[in-house]
Amino acid sequence: MTQQTSNPKGGLKTLPFIIANEAFEKVASYGLMPNMILYLMRGYHMDISTGKSVLSLWTAATNFLPIVGAFLSDSYLGRYQTISLGFIASFLGMILLYLTATVPHAKLP
Known part of the structure:
Protein backbone atom coordinates (compact mmCIF):
# COMPACT_ATOMS: atom_id res chain seq x y z
CA MET A 1 0.00 0.00 0.00
CA THR A 2 1.45 3.35 -1.04
CA GLN A 3 0.79 6.54 0.80
CA GLN A 4 -0.15 9.55 -1.26
CA THR A 5 0.63 13.01 -0.08
CA SER A 6 -1.90 15.58 -1.00
CA ASN A 7 -0.38 18.62 -2.60
CA PRO A 8 -3.33 20.53 -4.00
CA LYS A 9 -2.57 22.80 -6.90
CA GLY A 10 -4.72 25.71 -7.91
CA GLY A 11 -8.13 26.21 -6.44
CA LEU A 12 -8.64 28.66 -3.64
CA LYS A 13 -4.90 28.95 -3.05
CA THR A 14 -4.21 30.66 -6.39
CA LEU A 15 -7.56 32.33 -6.92
CA PRO A 16 -6.80 35.60 -5.03
CA PHE A 17 -3.53 36.02 -6.94
CA SER A 29 -6.16 49.39 -19.13
CA TYR A 30 -9.53 51.09 -18.72
CA GLY A 31 -7.95 54.02 -16.93
CA LEU A 32 -5.59 54.49 -19.84
CA MET A 33 -8.14 54.31 -22.67
CA PRO A 34 -9.85 57.73 -22.33
CA ASN A 35 -6.52 59.51 -22.46
CA MET A 36 -5.08 57.27 -25.15
CA ILE A 37 -7.23 58.68 -27.96
CA LEU A 38 -6.08 62.20 -27.13
CA TYR A 39 -2.48 61.03 -26.97
CA LEU A 40 -2.73 59.32 -30.36
CA MET A 41 -4.32 62.39 -31.91
CA ARG A 42 -1.94 64.96 -30.42
CA GLY A 43 1.27 62.98 -30.03
CA TYR A 44 1.13 60.91 -33.21
CA HIS A 45 -1.14 63.19 -35.29
CA MET A 46 -3.72 60.48 -36.02
CA ASP A 47 -7.21 61.35 -37.02
CA ILE A 48 -10.02 60.16 -34.76
CA SER A 49 -11.01 57.19 -36.92
CA THR A 50 -7.45 55.82 -37.05
CA GLY A 51 -7.06 56.35 -33.31
CA LYS A 52 -10.34 54.55 -32.60
CA SER A 53 -9.22 51.68 -34.86
CA VAL A 54 -5.95 51.36 -32.95
CA LEU A 55 -7.80 51.37 -29.63
CA SER A 56 -10.33 48.82 -30.88
CA LEU A 57 -7.54 46.48 -31.99
CA TRP A 58 -5.81 46.96 -28.66
CA THR A 59 -9.01 46.16 -26.77
CA ALA A 60 -9.62 43.10 -28.94
CA ALA A 61 -6.08 41.87 -28.33
CA THR A 62 -6.32 42.34 -24.57
CA ASN A 63 -9.61 40.42 -24.51
CA PHE A 64 -8.34 37.59 -26.74
CA LEU A 65 -4.86 37.03 -25.31
CA PRO A 66 -6.11 35.37 -22.08
CA ILE A 67 -7.10 32.41 -24.28
CA VAL A 68 -3.51 32.17 -25.51
CA GLY A 69 -2.30 32.54 -21.92
CA ALA A 70 -4.59 29.72 -20.78
CA PHE A 71 -3.19 27.45 -23.48
CA LEU A 72 0.40 28.31 -22.57
CA SER A 73 -0.33 27.89 -18.89
CA ASP A 74 -1.96 24.49 -19.24
CA SER A 75 0.40 23.11 -21.86
CA TYR A 76 3.86 24.53 -21.28
CA LEU A 77 4.63 27.11 -18.61
CA GLY A 78 2.39 26.65 -15.61
CA ARG A 79 0.14 29.18 -13.97
CA THR A 100 7.05 57.98 -25.33
CA ALA A 101 4.79 60.51 -23.64
CA THR A 102 7.51 62.12 -21.51
CA VAL A 103 10.72 61.79 -23.55
CA PRO A 104 10.49 63.91 -26.72
CA HIS A 105 13.06 61.86 -28.68
CA ALA A 106 11.19 58.61 -28.05
CA LYS A 107 8.42 59.50 -30.51
CA LEU A 108 8.46 58.94 -34.21
CA PRO A 109 8.80 62.17 -36.20
Whole structure:
Protein backbone atom coordinates (compact mmCIF):
# COMPACT_ATOMS: atom_id res chain seq x y z
CA MET A 1 0.00 0.00 0.00
CA THR A 2 1.45 3.35 -1.04
CA GLN A 3 0.79 6.54 0.80
CA GLN A 4 -0.15 9.55 -1.26
CA THR A 5 0.63 13.01 -0.08
CA SER A 6 -1.90 15.58 -1.00
CA ASN A 7 -0.38 18.62 -2.60
CA PRO A 8 -3.33 20.53 -4.00
CA LYS A 9 -2.57 22.80 -6.90
CA GLY A 10 -4.72 25.71 -7.91
CA GLY A 11 -8.13 26.21 -6.44
CA LEU A 12 -8.64 28.66 -3.64
CA LYS A 13 -4.90 28.95 -3.05
CA THR A 14 -4.21 30.66 -6.39
CA LEU A 15 -7.56 32.33 -6.92
CA PRO A 16 -6.80 35.60 -5.03
CA PHE A 17 -3.53 36.02 -6.94
CA ILE A 18 -5.23 35.60 -10.31
CA ILE A 19 -8.18 37.86 -9.45
CA ALA A 20 -5.95 40.62 -8.05
CA ASN A 21 -3.67 40.50 -11.08
CA GLU A 22 -6.60 40.66 -13.49
CA ALA A 23 -8.30 43.45 -11.55
CA PHE A 24 -5.18 45.64 -11.51
CA GLU A 25 -4.58 44.99 -15.20
CA LYS A 26 -8.16 45.95 -16.11
CA VAL A 27 -8.08 49.08 -13.95
CA ALA A 28 -4.84 50.14 -15.64
CA SER A 29 -6.16 49.39 -19.13
CA TYR A 30 -9.53 51.09 -18.72
CA GLY A 31 -7.95 54.02 -16.93
CA LEU A 32 -5.59 54.49 -19.84
CA MET A 33 -8.14 54.31 -22.67
CA PRO A 34 -9.85 57.73 -22.33
CA ASN A 35 -6.52 59.51 -22.46
CA MET A 36 -5.08 57.27 -25.15
CA ILE A 37 -7.23 58.68 -27.96
CA LEU A 38 -6.08 62.20 -27.13
CA TYR A 39 -2.48 61.03 -26.97
CA LEU A 40 -2.73 59.32 -30.36
CA MET A 41 -4.32 62.39 -31.91
CA ARG A 42 -1.94 64.96 -30.42
CA GLY A 43 1.27 62.98 -30.03
CA TYR A 44 1.13 60.91 -33.21
CA HIS A 45 -1.14 63.19 -35.29
CA MET A 46 -3.72 60.48 -36.02
CA ASP A 47 -7.21 61.35 -37.02
CA ILE A 48 -10.02 60.16 -34.76
CA SER A 49 -11.01 57.19 -36.92
CA THR A 50 -7.45 55.82 -37.05
CA GLY A 51 -7.06 56.35 -33.31
CA LYS A 52 -10.34 54.55 -32.60
CA SER A 53 -9.22 51.68 -34.86
CA VAL A 54 -5.95 51.36 -32.95
CA LEU A 55 -7.80 51.37 -29.63
CA SER A 56 -10.33 48.82 -30.88
CA LEU A 57 -7.54 46.48 -31.99
CA TRP A 58 -5.81 46.96 -28.66
CA THR A 59 -9.01 46.16 -26.77
CA ALA A 60 -9.62 43.10 -28.94
CA ALA A 61 -6.08 41.87 -28.33
CA THR A 62 -6.32 42.34 -24.57
CA ASN A 63 -9.61 40.42 -24.51
CA PHE A 64 -8.34 37.59 -26.74
CA LEU A 65 -4.86 37.03 -25.31
CA PRO A 66 -6.11 35.37 -22.08
CA ILE A 67 -7.10 32.41 -24.28
CA VAL A 68 -3.51 32.17 -25.51
CA GLY A 69 -2.30 32.54 -21.92
CA ALA A 70 -4.59 29.72 -20.78
CA PHE A 71 -3.19 27.45 -23.48
CA LEU A 72 0.40 28.31 -22.57
CA SER A 73 -0.33 27.89 -18.89
CA ASP A 74 -1.96 24.49 -19.24
CA SER A 75 0.40 23.11 -21.86
CA TYR A 76 3.86 24.53 -21.28
CA LEU A 77 4.63 27.11 -18.61
CA GLY A 78 2.39 26.65 -15.61
CA ARG A 79 0.14 29.18 -13.97
CA TYR A 80 2.66 31.27 -12.06
CA GLN A 81 5.09 31.69 -14.95
CA THR A 82 2.28 32.58 -17.34
CA ILE A 83 0.80 35.18 -14.98
CA SER A 84 4.26 36.59 -14.28
CA LEU A 85 5.09 36.88 -17.98
CA GLY A 86 1.74 38.52 -18.68
CA PHE A 87 2.27 41.01 -15.87
CA ILE A 88 5.80 41.82 -17.04
CA ALA A 89 4.65 42.32 -20.65
CA SER A 90 1.79 44.60 -19.55
CA PHE A 91 4.02 46.57 -17.20
CA LEU A 92 6.75 47.02 -19.83
CA GLY A 93 4.15 48.19 -22.34
CA MET A 94 2.88 50.84 -19.95
CA ILE A 95 6.43 51.94 -19.16
CA LEU A 96 7.19 52.29 -22.87
CA LEU A 97 3.98 54.25 -23.35
CA TYR A 98 4.95 56.52 -20.45
CA LEU A 99 8.41 57.06 -21.90
CA THR A 100 7.05 57.98 -25.33
CA ALA A 101 4.79 60.51 -23.64
CA THR A 102 7.51 62.12 -21.51
CA VAL A 103 10.72 61.79 -23.55
CA PRO A 104 10.49 63.91 -26.72
CA HIS A 105 13.06 61.86 -28.68
CA ALA A 106 11.19 58.61 -28.05
CA LYS A 107 8.42 59.50 -30.51
CA LEU A 108 8.46 58.94 -34.21
CA PRO A 109 8.80 62.17 -36.20
